[in-house]
Structures are given as structure tokens and as C-alpha cells.
Amino acid sequence: MFYIKNVVTLIHEQEMCNSCGICLTVCPRRVFQRSNRVVEIARRDACIECGACQRNCSQGAVTVRAGVGCASALINRMLGRKKACCVVDNG
Numbered sequence: 775m776f777y778i779k780n781v782v783t784l785i786h787e788q789e790m791c792n793s794c795g796i797c798l799t800v801c802p803r804r805v806f807q808r809s810n811r812v813v814e815i816a817r818r819d820a821c822i823e824c825g826a827c828q829r830n831c832s833q834g835a836v837t838v839r840a841g842v843g844c845a846s847a848l849i850n851r852m853l854g855r856k857k858a859c860c861v862v863d864n865g
């Protein structure tokens with residue numbers, strides 16, 4: 775299973791970020807990384823738009839449209855609902 779590239783709504787405002795690292799802790803997909811003490815997006819296309827980073831960022835440095843992307847598409851598909859899915863099976 776892989777995700778279609780360049781469809782994720784995740785935005786990280788670097789100038790607002792204090793590199794506290796909370797988003798690294800809460801992200802289930804390891805989207806963020808710390809490089810030279812600076813937190814940045816490393817794997818944008820791995821994001822499932824769960825919203826955990828946005829909810830836990832005290833600086834408002836992350837925005838993502840939670841519930842409209844891959845996470846909701848996966849859940850809808852598992853429930854048998856007919857809804858556009860951003861996931862492609864490769865096996």
C-alpha cells in the first residue's frame with residue numbers, strides 16, 4: 775500500500791515553529807524529523823491527515839485538514855462505504 779503523492783494538506787510554518795518536538799512524538803507516521811535542532815517535514819506523503827500534530831502544537835505552526843484525506847478514506851473503505859479513496863493497493 776502506498777499513498778498518492780502531493781495530495782496531503784499538511785503545512786508547517788517554519789517561522790512559527792520553536793522546534794519543541796511534540797509533533798515528532800505524536801505523529802504516528804514519522805512525517806517530521808529534527809535536523810540540526812530544527813524540526814521540519816521529512817516525509818510529507820506519509821501523512822494520513824490524522825490531525826494529531828496540529829492539535830498538539832502550542833505554536834500553531836502546523837495546519838492540516840484532518841478527516842478529509844487518507845485516514846478518513848481508509849476508514850470509509852474498511853467500513854465498505856463508497857467514497858473516493860486516496861490509497862492504491864499494490865498487492
Ligand code: SF4
Pocket residue numbers: 786790791792793794795796797798813830831832833834835836
Ligand atoms: S509541535 Fe509545533 S512548535 Fe513544536 S516542533 Fe512541532 S511544529 Fe514546531
Ligand code: SF4
Pocket residue numbers: 784800801802803804805806820821822823824825826827828838
Ligand atoms: S496529520 Fe497525523 S500523520 Fe500527518 S503529520 Fe500530523 S500527526 Fe503525522
